[in-house]
Amino acid sequence: MNVPRLFNFQFAIILLLSWFALANGVAQAQGTGSIRGRVTTTDGEPVEAVSVGVQGQTFGALTDSRGQFSIGNVPAGTYTVAVSAVGLKAAQQEVTVMAGQRATLDFRLTESAAELQEVIVQGARTNKFNRPSSEYVAKMPLKNLENPQVYATVGKELLTEQLVFTADDATRNVPGLQKMWDATGRGGDGGGFYSSRGFIVSSQLRNGVAGNVTSDIDAVNLEKLEVIKGPSGTLFGGALTSYGGLVNRVTKKPLDTFGGELTVAGGSYAFHRVSADVNLVDTNAPATQPKALAFRLNTAYTYEDSYQTRGYTGFSKNLAVAPSLQWRPSERLTVNLDAEIYKGTGTGKPMFFFYYPSAALGFDRADKAPLDYRQSYTGPGLVQDSRSTNLFGQVQYRISPAFTSTTYLTSSHSFSNGNGPYFYLIPGTGTAASDRLVRADQSTGNSRRTLFEVQQLFNGDFQLGGLRNRVVLGLDYLRIDPQINFLGGNIDTISLNANEATLRAFNGPVVAARYAAQAPGRYIVNVKSNTYSVFASDVLNLTERLTVLAALRLDYIDSKGGLFYSPVEAYTQTLLSPKFGVVFQPVKDRVALFANYQNSFTNLGVYLTPEETFPLARPERANQWEAGVKLDAAGGRLSATVSYYDIYVKDRLRNVGYNPNFAYRSIDVQDANQRSKGVDVSLVANPVRGFNVVAGFGYNDSKLETRDETVNGRRPNNASSPVVANAWLSYRQPTGALQGLGLGFGGNYASENRVQNTTTNVFTLPSYTVLNASIFYDQPKYRMSAKVDNLTDKQYWTGYTTMNPQKLRSIVGSVAYKF
Incomplete structure (x- = not known):
């Protein structure tokens, strides 16, 4: 069977049907x-x-x-x-x-x-922290109560009150989401990593299309952060999403009025920051009408030293520039052009791997490790430069009263060059517990990754047979082109009690000299792929209170092959991904009962079997069933969601060794499954005037199913903590002489996290509760703020398969001028 020809035939038929539906809708509109x-x-x-x-x-x-x-x-x-x-x-x-x-x-x-x-x-x-609708989650404007999918939104209002400067820190307000790794800055795999519903998630989407950033993502251009829960391959594909969901950054857009804000901030660990948000408009347009031309610039510069203040202190220096232009030549046509440019220089965040089996270390918990929490174990010069550039274009045209066409064009580039230090804990000498540290480097040498995406949407809102249909028809092309060059190796092994000179001997000049004397190991990633997609979704109102959703996606993947550490064969694959949902509102616009079936997939390509054959793997698939209730009650003052989900992932590849005859390529068998089920709870409330609450809870039970009895039935070591919770309480004086004065207090809890978890090898990151507080005085022309993060100076660790110590208590103050 000729798969490309079959795909082209299917693609043509679906496109023809899509245009027929569009023409039929226009005819209905006559x-x-x-x-x-x-x-x-x-x-x-x-x-x-x-x-x-x-x-x-x-x-x-x-x-x-x-x-x-x-x-x-x-x-x-x-x-x-x-x-x-x-x-x-x-x-x-x-x-x-x-x-x-x-x-x-x-x-x-x-x-x-x-x-x-x-x-x-x-x-x-x-309820100022609640966003009751979204145009991105369902790829159409839809109220949360009408959407059978669960998602969480963190708006700029909450970030301003908490004095949050990065999208990574904004995620602490998302129920059920836990940070696993800080951004590495490396081209190709940078950006923060999180866990949602037992699966790793990273921020790959911007305004609903490709927009990867390798470093910490500055929040200066963030209008809101949307975290969509569960497998979401039907509308967003599998390449940029996870079975746990996806993170979508919605950026600030030009406004119809002139204005802006200039902000300076400073605090602990030499932290200092200056940012600007300036909006310019066409002054010739009438004051009461939308402006034909508007321009907005958001920019920020941030510097901070590491909290590890003993010995050499690391640093991070970041610049963000985000211009956006909007042109509306007519009421029917809107053009948006914007860019997002990040440039960073700094040292890597501490990351400790384990000797296997970790039981040989003599301890099985991070809080028992014989490490100095404030010690960097490095010297100067281990610096990495990183850059990310996202270019974005959107053309929206209203075809008729019932139909709108939206064309997206996005180009996403990431680059990194420099050192990536990391550590291994290994057993001590003789009978002693671990007292030695392997210091290693994985640099990137002018590594690049480019994503190019074109997406065409046709949105319709029309009556058909007396029933309301809200439809989206989409065509999508995504090209991923990595040119990633990893290089490095182990540099030295030291005692944890080494003298100062030895501790600082792991530095830039020493590593460079080692690579000059002995060529480092090199690992290339350059597997290119093209994905051609067509999808459709319909939200149908059977009655005023009962809606159903049906969606389907067809993907044709054309992987060109290349190197992913070792040779990877080219392949093509065609996939279908369905989605269904139902919402019933027993109390209209107040209470919604919902259920959904969602699907996503991963293309695994060709793999090496123990018999030294190279079959094309079956696509790895995740299927979710979910049900729950959503509330938008008390006149909008209470918004809540409670849901239960069950995700089953089939046909996972399992590594069983390496074959020296094929450049030590991984040997795999496709016999593993994973079940991940749990509960998500979110609450955004304004119970009394001036008082706001944001809270969330997530419980996840995840287990592997495999013939390997050392892990069968156990929680995967990258599934994060089973229980996580977040809360933020704030009060802002609404009237009187102290109007605008406010206080906020809250934090995050995570239960124990087993980052190594087999029958013979368990390593645990302890549970933690981290508390934060803020105070602010907000007036029409200025705002003064201060915050304390990690109020109790808690020592705690995050990580998946690793232990990564986190920042200690920090205090930051800020002053903003509004115009």
Whole structure:
């Protein structure tokens, strides 16, 4: 069978059906019109994420970040359009819709004195940390209550209050998510690593498409962070996602008003930072209308020394520049162009691997290791340079009142060059417990990784057979081109009690001299791949309270082969990935019962068997069943989700050795499965005026199924802690002489994490509770803030297969000027 030809035939048929559905939807729209408009407060601020409804009808819309809404495919006639938002007076207007024409309605909502007795007005969101909708999670504008998938959103409001400067630190507010590794900065595999639902996740997506960053990700350009839970291959593919979900960074966009903010901050470990957010607009446009041309620049420079202050102190120095331009030549056409440029220089974060079996070390817990927590065990000069550049283009065109076309074009580049020090703990001499440390380096030599993606979406919102359909049809091309050069090896072995000169002898000049005298080991990764995809999803309103979702993706993977440490053969593969969901709202717009089936996959390619054959592996697949309840109650002051999930991964490859006849290539068998099940709970609440709560809880039970009895039935060593929890409580004085003064307090808990876990070999990272606090005074023209992270100066470790000590107590203060 000719797989490419078969794929082309399938692709053509699906594309033809997609265009037929589009044409049919347009035909359905004949004899109809549309209603468009904007919702603002009396001071001209846009009101986001509120419902605009047509009385007596099932159709409606949500306002976007500019307060704009559009209701398409409205039959000709006269209607009453109503808008309501907590803390603002409800408003309604009558409108006449004519066939083939657009009716325009603008609403200016005033404060409601009655509701202000109980809630605080923050635009239209009294629950200021809650984001009740998303246009990225389902690749269409959809309320959280209408979406059968679980996701968490961390907005810039919470980051500002907590004085958080990186997207990596923002993740501490996500229920069920735990940081495993700090960003390595290495081209190709950099960026932070997290665990979600028992699987490793990294931040690979930006505005819903490719956008990898190898270093710490600065939050200066972050509008919100969306963490989507569970296998999400149907809408996002398998190359940039994990079975535990995905992390999507939504960036700041140009606004319709001139303004900005300049901020300086300083604190512990020589921390200092300066940042700017400046928005420029076309001043020729009317003040009440969206601007045709707007430009926004977010930029930040940050420096910080390591908390390991004994001996040589490491450092990190980062620059972020993020310009964005928006052009709206007409009401139907919007063009967005932006870039995200990161440049970093610094030393690696400490990372300790283990001699195997680790039982030979004489201790089985990180808190019993004979290490000095504040000692770096390195000298100067082990520095790495890293760069990441993401270029992003979006063209959105409203084809008709019911259909919109959106074209994405993104190019993502990462680069690194320099040292990557790490350590091995090994047994002591004689009968002594571990007292020796192997110091090693894995450098990258001008390593690069490029991702290029083109994605075309057609979104429709129309009536078919009297039922509302919200549809997305997508075409996607993703090219991954790595040119990664790892080099290095062991440098020396020292006693943990060595003198100062010996401790500092692991440094840049010594490592360079070693490589000049003896060529380091080299490991090349250059396997290129092209993925061609087509997908479709439909959210169908069977009634006002009952919706169903059905989605399907077809992927054709063309891997070109090359080197992944050892030779990798080329292959092609075609995959289908379905998704289903149902939502029933027993209390409309307040309570939603939901269930979903989600699927994702990993292409494993050709592998070497013990019999020295090279078959094409079956795709590794993850299937999730999930059910739960979502709440948006008490007039928007309470948002909560509780869910139970069960993920089963089939056909995992299992390493059983190495073959010297094939450059010591890994020998694998495809006989392993994994089951991961658990509970996710999230809460975002505003119980009383000025008081806000963000909290989450995650429990995960993960087990391997394999013929290897040393790990069969045991929790994988990269599945993280079984129990994690997060909480943040804050109070902001809403009135009076101290209006704008606020306090915040919270933290994170993680249970024990077995990073080595076999019948004969167990190593544990202890449970930890890390507490943080902040204080701020926020005024229209300035903001003063201070925070303490790791309030109790807790020594704790994260890692998967490793132990990585984390930063001790730090104090930072900040002053911002707004204009």
